[in-house]
Amino acid sequence: MKIKGGIQINENSLKTAIKAMQVQTALMANTSENINGFDKVGYQRKESVVSSFTEYLGVDGLSSVVDDTVGRLISSQNSLDLALATKGYFQIQTQNGIKLTRDGRFKLDAEGNLLDLEDNKVLSNTGMPIKFEKLPEKLSDIVVNTRGVINILNKENNKMEKIGTLGIVDQNGVGIVNPQVQQGFNEASNISLQNEFMSLVPVRRAFEANRQMFLIGNSLLQKTISQLGQA
Numbered sequence: 001m002k003i004k005g006g007i008q009i010n011e012n013s014l015k016t017a018i019k020a021m022q023v024q025t026a027l028m029a030n031t032s033e034n035i036n037g038f039d040k041v042g043y044q045r046k047e048s049v050v051s052s053f054t055e056y057l058g059v060d061g062l063s064s065v066v067d068d069t070v071g072r073l074i075s076s077q078n079s080l081d082l083a084l085a086t087k088g089y090f091q092i093q094t095q096n097g098i099k100l101t102r103d104g105r106f107k108l109d110a111e112g113n114l115l116d117l118e119d120n121k122v123l124s125n126t127g128m129p130i131k132f133e134k135l136p137e138k139l140s141d142i143v144v145n146t147r148g149v150i151n152i153l154n155k156e157n158n159k160m161e162k163i164g165t166l167g168i169v170d171q172n173g174v175g176i177v178n179p180q181v182q183q184g185f186n187e188a189s190n191i192s193l194q195n196e197f198m199s200l201v202p203v204r205r206a207f208e209a210n211r212q213m214f215l216i217g218n219s220l221l222q223k224t225i226s227q228l229g230q231a
Contacts, residue, residue, distance in 0.1 A: 014221070017214035019058040023050075024207040026059050028200060035196050042083075042102030043189035044068060068171070071102075071190040073182055079139040080106045080114075083187040084168065085180035091123040091167040092116050098123065100169070102187055108132060114150075124164040125175060132163055144183040 030048045037043035045067040054061030068087050082090075082104035089100035099120070106122055107115050112132035114122040121129035125148070132152065136142055141153040148166035153159075168179040 013217045014214060016055075017210045017217065019055070020210040021207055021214070022059050023054055023062060024203050024210070026062050027203050028207070030064060031196050031200050031203070034191055035193065038189055038191040038193055038196075040103075040189055041105060042071070042187050043191065044071075044102065045190050066171075067190060069190045070187070072188045073185045074188055075184060076186050077184055078105075079142045079144075079184060080108070081184055081186050082106065082144060082166070083182045083185040085182050086176070086178075088168045088170055088176045088179045091127075091169060093121045093123055093129060094118075100171070104181075105186060108135060110135075123167040125167040126164075127167065128164075130164045130166070144181055146178065146180050146182070148179055148181045 027048050027050075030046055034045050037045075046064045047067050049063045049065055051057065051061035051063070070085065070087065073083050073085065084090075084102060084104070089102055090104055092099045092101055101116070103116065105117055107117070109115055109119075112135055114130040114132070116122060124130045130150065134152075136152055137155070141155075143151045143153070143160060144166070145151075148168050150163040150166065151160040152163055154161050166179075166181065168176050168181070170176060
């Protein structure tokens with residue numbers, strides 16, 4: 001900034017401090033989202049990616065990638081609780097299109113539709129919603145193998161009848177041949193709270209350092225303007 005009289009003040013330090021604080025705020029928000037997702041079934045950690053141009057672009061230089069590491073499997077003893085022991089996603093039909101999820105807590109409605117907890121239909125490997133033509137007497141009559149094939153016990157002939165195959169795909173929508181479906185299990189998030197809290201420490205310190213730089217620069221600028229006004 002140039003002031004009449006030939007005096008020049010460099011404001012770059014203020015702008016740099018503001019951009020840095022914005023970036024660090026975004027990093028802390030991402031970590032907070034991971035911490036909040038710790039107890040969510042099938043939640044996958046989001047890892048921040050800082051571009052080499054972030055110093056100039058600010059928050060526009062930030063992006064994130066999904067950590068697709070498989071979380072810990074926990075037994076639930078519920079026949080419609082399904083977990084994937086490998087990387088991949090269930091396909092859910094929502095009002096906004098097809099959604100990919102690792103949350104395999106499913107249920108049946110009165111019409112035999114296989115639904116997620118939000119009443120969205122679960123899709124088969126043919127892209128069609130999975131539907132039971134006849135509701136089972138009890139959920140334990142439903143058997144899902146590791147390849148995602150759903151069968152139900154026919155009490156009349158004591159044989160297993162195929163209902164359909166779960167449509168399990170990778171992040172690009174390509175079908176997975178052997179997804180290692182585990183019936184009666186839920187997948188915990190792949191979040192380590194200790195690591196998330198520890199990652200906040202240097203970010204908070206950097207934010208505070210940039211905040212102090214901004215306050216110092218702002219104070220010097222105000223002092224300079226005040227002195228010029230008295231001249």
